[in-house]
Amino acid sequence: DAGVTQSPTHLIKTRGQQVTLRCSPKSGHDTVSWYQQALGQGPQFIFQYYEEEERQRGNFPDRFSGHQFPNYSSELNVNALLLGDSALYLCASSLLSPQETQYFGPGTRLLVL
Amino acid sequence: GENVEQHPSTLSVQEGDSAVIKCTYSDSASNYFPWYKQELGKGPQLIIDIRSNVGEKKDQRIAVTLNKTAKHFSLHITETQPEDSAVYFCAASMDTGGGNKLTFGTGTQLKVEL
Numbered sequence: 041d042a043g044v045t046q047s048p049t050h051l052i053k054t055r056g057q058q059v060t061l062r063c064s065p066k067s068g069h070d071t072v073s074w075y076q077q078a079l080g081q082g083p084q085f086i087f088q089y090y091e092e093e094e095r096q097r098g099n100f101p102d103r104f105s106g107h108q109f110p111n112y113s114s115e116l117n118v119n120a121l122l123l124g125d126s127a128l129y130l131c132a133s134s135l136l137s138p139q140e141t142q143y144f145g146p147g148t149r150l151l152v153l
Numbered sequence: 154g155e156n157v158e159q160h161p162s163t164l165s166v167q168e169g170d171s172a173v174i175k176c177t178y179s180d181s182a183s184n185y186f187p188w189y190k191q192e193l194g195k196g197p198q199l200i201i202d203i204r205s206n207v208g209e210k211k212d213q214r215i216a217v218t219l220n221k222t223a224k225h226f227s228l229h230i231t232e233t234q235p236e237d238s239a240v241y242f243c244a245a246s247m248d249t250g251g252g253n254k255l256t257f258g259t260g261t262q263l264k265v266e267l
Binding site for chain 1: 202
Protein backbone atom coordinates (compact mmCIF):
# COMPACT_ATOMS: atom_id res chain seq x y z
CA ASP A 41 0.00 0.00 0.00
CA ALA A 42 1.59 3.22 -1.16
CA GLY A 43 1.78 6.05 1.27
CA VAL A 44 1.41 9.72 0.41
CA THR A 45 3.48 10.66 -2.63
CA GLN A 46 4.50 14.12 -3.81
CA SER A 47 6.15 15.45 -6.92
CA PRO A 48 8.55 16.91 -7.72
CA THR A 49 10.96 16.42 -4.84
CA HIS A 50 12.85 19.63 -5.52
CA LEU A 51 12.12 22.70 -7.59
CA ILE A 52 13.92 25.95 -8.34
CA LYS A 53 11.98 28.96 -9.63
CA THR A 54 12.57 32.68 -9.99
CA ARG A 55 10.54 35.50 -8.54
CA GLY A 56 7.28 36.14 -10.36
CA GLN A 57 7.00 32.66 -11.80
CA GLN A 58 4.23 30.18 -11.11
CA VAL A 59 4.59 26.66 -9.71
CA THR A 60 2.40 23.57 -9.45
CA LEU A 61 3.03 20.86 -6.88
CA ARG A 62 1.30 17.49 -6.90
CA CYS A 63 0.13 15.03 -4.27
CA SER A 64 -1.38 11.56 -4.30
CA PRO A 65 -3.04 10.56 -1.03
CA LYS A 66 -2.74 7.31 0.83
CA SER A 67 -5.07 4.61 -0.44
CA GLY A 68 -8.52 4.91 1.13
CA HIS A 69 -8.12 8.57 2.07
CA ASP A 70 -10.40 11.26 0.67
CA THR A 71 -9.00 14.44 2.20
CA VAL A 72 -5.83 16.28 1.28
CA SER A 73 -4.26 19.07 3.31
CA TRP A 74 -1.34 21.27 2.28
CA TYR A 75 1.19 22.78 4.67
CA GLN A 76 4.14 25.13 4.22
CA GLN A 77 7.20 24.51 6.38
CA ALA A 78 9.84 27.23 6.47
CA LEU A 79 13.32 26.26 7.57
CA GLY A 80 13.45 25.67 11.31
CA GLN A 81 9.70 26.13 11.77
CA GLY A 82 6.66 23.94 12.23
CA PRO A 83 4.33 23.29 9.30
CA GLN A 84 1.75 26.00 8.64
CA PHE A 85 -1.68 25.02 7.31
CA ILE A 86 -2.45 26.36 3.83
CA PHE A 87 -5.75 24.67 2.95
CA GLN A 88 -7.66 21.41 2.92
CA TYR A 89 -9.60 19.73 0.11
CA TYR A 90 -12.46 17.26 0.34
CA GLU A 91 -14.87 16.22 -2.41
CA GLU A 92 -12.99 18.50 -4.81
CA GLU A 93 -13.77 21.58 -2.72
CA GLU A 94 -11.66 23.75 -0.46
CA ARG A 95 -13.01 23.12 3.04
CA GLN A 96 -10.68 25.19 5.19
CA ARG A 97 -8.06 27.78 4.52
CA GLY A 98 -5.21 29.15 6.62
CA ASN A 99 -3.73 32.66 6.53
CA PHE A 100 -2.28 32.49 3.05
CA PRO A 101 -2.90 34.96 0.20
CA ASP A 102 -4.93 34.20 -2.89
CA ARG A 103 -1.70 33.54 -4.77
CA PHE A 104 -1.98 30.10 -3.21
CA SER A 105 -4.68 27.99 -4.82
CA GLY A 106 -5.42 24.34 -5.14
CA HIS A 107 -7.44 21.66 -6.76
CA GLN A 108 -8.58 18.16 -5.95
CA PHE A 109 -9.36 15.63 -8.64
CA PRO A 110 -12.00 12.87 -8.64
CA ASN A 111 -9.32 10.32 -7.75
CA TYR A 112 -8.58 12.42 -4.60
CA SER A 113 -5.16 13.56 -5.79
CA SER A 114 -4.43 17.23 -5.41
CA GLU A 115 -2.41 20.13 -6.76
CA LEU A 116 -1.07 23.22 -5.07
CA ASN A 117 -0.50 26.25 -7.28
CA VAL A 118 1.43 29.33 -6.27
CA ASN A 119 1.41 32.39 -8.54
CA ALA A 120 3.72 35.40 -8.60
CA LEU A 121 6.36 33.67 -6.50
CA LEU A 122 8.17 35.65 -3.82
CA LEU A 123 11.50 34.87 -2.20
CA GLY A 124 9.59 34.18 1.01
CA ASP A 125 7.73 31.33 -0.64
CA SER A 126 10.90 29.25 -0.43
CA ALA A 127 9.99 26.37 1.86
CA LEU A 128 9.17 22.68 2.12
CA TYR A 129 5.61 22.08 0.95
CA LEU A 130 3.97 19.13 2.62
CA CYS A 131 0.89 17.24 1.63
CA ALA A 132 -1.06 15.24 4.20
CA SER A 133 -3.88 12.81 3.57
CA SER A 134 -6.60 11.60 5.89
CA LEU A 135 -10.29 11.00 6.19
CA LEU A 136 -12.30 14.14 6.82
CA SER A 137 -13.72 13.08 10.17
CA PRO A 138 -12.47 15.02 13.19
CA GLN A 139 -9.54 13.54 15.06
CA GLU A 140 -8.49 11.50 12.06
CA THR A 141 -4.75 10.98 11.68
CA GLN A 142 -3.03 12.94 8.95
CA TYR A 143 -0.24 11.16 7.14
CA PHE A 144 2.41 13.30 5.50
CA GLY A 145 4.28 12.87 2.27
CA PRO A 146 8.02 13.56 1.89
CA GLY A 147 7.41 17.11 0.70
CA THR A 148 8.53 19.27 -2.19
CA ARG A 149 11.44 21.59 -1.52
CA LEU A 150 10.84 24.87 -3.37
CA LEU A 151 13.59 27.42 -3.78
CA VAL A 152 12.70 30.84 -5.20
CA LEU A 153 15.62 32.89 -6.49
CA GLY B 154 -7.28 30.83 16.21
CA GLU B 155 -5.39 28.08 17.96
CA ASN B 156 -1.83 28.71 19.15
CA VAL B 157 0.53 25.92 20.21
CA GLU B 158 3.71 26.58 22.17
CA GLN B 159 6.41 23.93 22.47
CA HIS B 160 9.39 23.63 24.83
CA PRO B 161 12.28 23.13 24.84
CA SER B 162 13.51 24.06 21.37
CA THR B 163 16.56 21.81 21.78
CA LEU B 164 17.10 18.84 24.06
CA SER B 165 20.25 16.79 24.50
CA VAL B 166 20.18 13.55 26.49
CA GLN B 167 22.47 10.61 27.05
CA GLU B 168 21.53 7.30 25.49
CA GLY B 169 19.24 5.40 27.83
CA ASP B 170 17.93 8.52 29.57
CA SER B 171 14.38 9.82 29.28
CA ALA B 172 13.30 12.83 27.25
CA VAL B 173 10.26 15.01 27.89
CA ILE B 174 8.81 17.60 25.51
CA LYS B 175 5.98 19.86 26.59
CA CYS B 176 3.31 21.74 24.65
CA THR B 177 0.53 24.11 25.59
CA TYR B 178 -2.46 25.10 23.49
CA SER B 179 -4.78 28.06 23.67
CA ASP B 180 -8.19 26.91 22.43
CA SER B 181 -10.11 24.71 24.84
CA ALA B 182 -12.09 23.32 21.88
CA SER B 183 -9.03 21.43 20.63
CA ASN B 184 -9.62 17.72 21.05
CA TYR B 185 -6.94 15.87 19.10
CA PHE B 186 -3.21 16.04 19.78
CA PRO B 187 -0.73 14.19 17.55
CA TRP B 188 3.05 14.08 17.84
CA TYR B 189 5.24 13.87 14.77
CA LYS B 190 8.91 12.99 14.30
CA GLN B 191 10.72 14.60 11.40
CA GLU B 192 14.10 13.41 10.22
CA LEU B 193 16.30 15.51 7.99
CA GLY B 194 14.96 15.73 4.46
CA LYS B 195 11.78 13.83 5.24
CA GLY B 196 8.15 14.58 5.95
CA PRO B 197 6.74 14.39 9.49
CA GLN B 198 5.93 10.88 10.68
CA LEU B 199 3.20 10.29 13.27
CA ILE B 200 4.60 8.59 16.36
CA ILE B 201 1.66 8.81 18.77
CA ASP B 202 -1.57 10.73 19.22
CA ILE B 203 -4.12 11.29 21.93
CA ARG B 204 -7.73 12.30 21.91
CA SER B 205 -9.39 14.46 24.50
CA ASN B 206 -11.36 11.65 26.11
CA VAL B 207 -8.21 10.08 27.55
CA GLY B 208 -5.48 11.43 29.79
CA GLU B 209 -2.59 9.17 28.86
CA LYS B 210 -1.54 6.84 26.08
CA LYS B 211 1.52 4.62 25.83
CA ASP B 212 3.17 2.78 22.96
CA GLN B 213 6.33 0.90 23.97
CA ARG B 214 8.95 3.55 24.85
CA ILE B 215 6.71 6.48 23.96
CA ALA B 216 3.93 7.97 26.04
CA VAL B 217 1.78 11.08 25.83
CA THR B 218 -0.12 12.76 28.64
CA LEU B 219 -2.91 15.31 28.32
CA ASN B 220 -4.15 17.78 30.92
CA LYS B 221 -7.24 19.45 29.46
CA THR B 222 -7.76 21.70 32.46
CA ALA B 223 -4.30 23.20 32.12
CA LYS B 224 -4.36 22.90 28.32
CA HIS B 225 -1.05 21.16 28.03
CA PHE B 226 0.23 17.84 26.77
CA SER B 227 3.61 16.17 26.91
CA LEU B 228 5.65 13.56 25.06
CA HIS B 229 7.75 11.15 27.08
CA ILE B 230 10.42 8.97 25.50
CA THR B 231 12.12 6.42 27.75
CA GLU B 232 15.35 4.50 27.17
CA THR B 233 16.37 6.87 24.39
CA GLN B 234 18.40 5.54 21.49
CA PRO B 235 20.54 7.35 18.90
CA GLU B 236 17.85 6.72 16.27
CA ASP B 237 15.46 8.84 18.35
CA SER B 238 17.50 11.89 17.34
CA ALA B 239 15.23 14.07 15.18
CA VAL B 240 12.92 17.08 15.35
CA TYR B 241 9.67 16.44 17.20
CA PHE B 242 6.51 18.47 16.64
CA CYS B 243 3.36 18.60 18.69
CA ALA B 244 0.09 19.67 17.10
CA ALA B 245 -3.50 20.37 18.03
CA SER B 246 -6.73 20.05 16.10
CA MET B 247 -10.38 20.73 16.74
CA ASP B 248 -13.63 19.78 15.08
CA THR B 249 -14.64 22.87 13.11
CA GLY B 250 -17.44 21.10 11.28
CA GLY B 251 -15.66 21.61 8.00
CA GLY B 252 -12.29 20.04 8.40
CA ASN B 253 -9.49 19.07 10.70
CA LYS B 254 -6.51 21.37 10.23
CA LEU B 255 -3.49 20.89 12.43
CA THR B 256 -1.78 23.73 14.29
CA PHE B 257 1.84 22.83 15.00
CA GLY B 258 4.31 23.83 17.66
CA THR B 259 7.72 25.18 16.68
CA GLY B 260 9.53 21.89 17.16
CA THR B 261 12.12 20.35 19.48
CA GLN B 262 15.49 19.19 18.19
CA LEU B 263 16.27 16.05 20.19
CA LYS B 264 19.85 14.80 20.22
CA VAL B 265 20.64 11.48 21.85
CA GLU B 266 24.33 11.23 22.63
CA LEU B 267 26.28 8.00 23.01
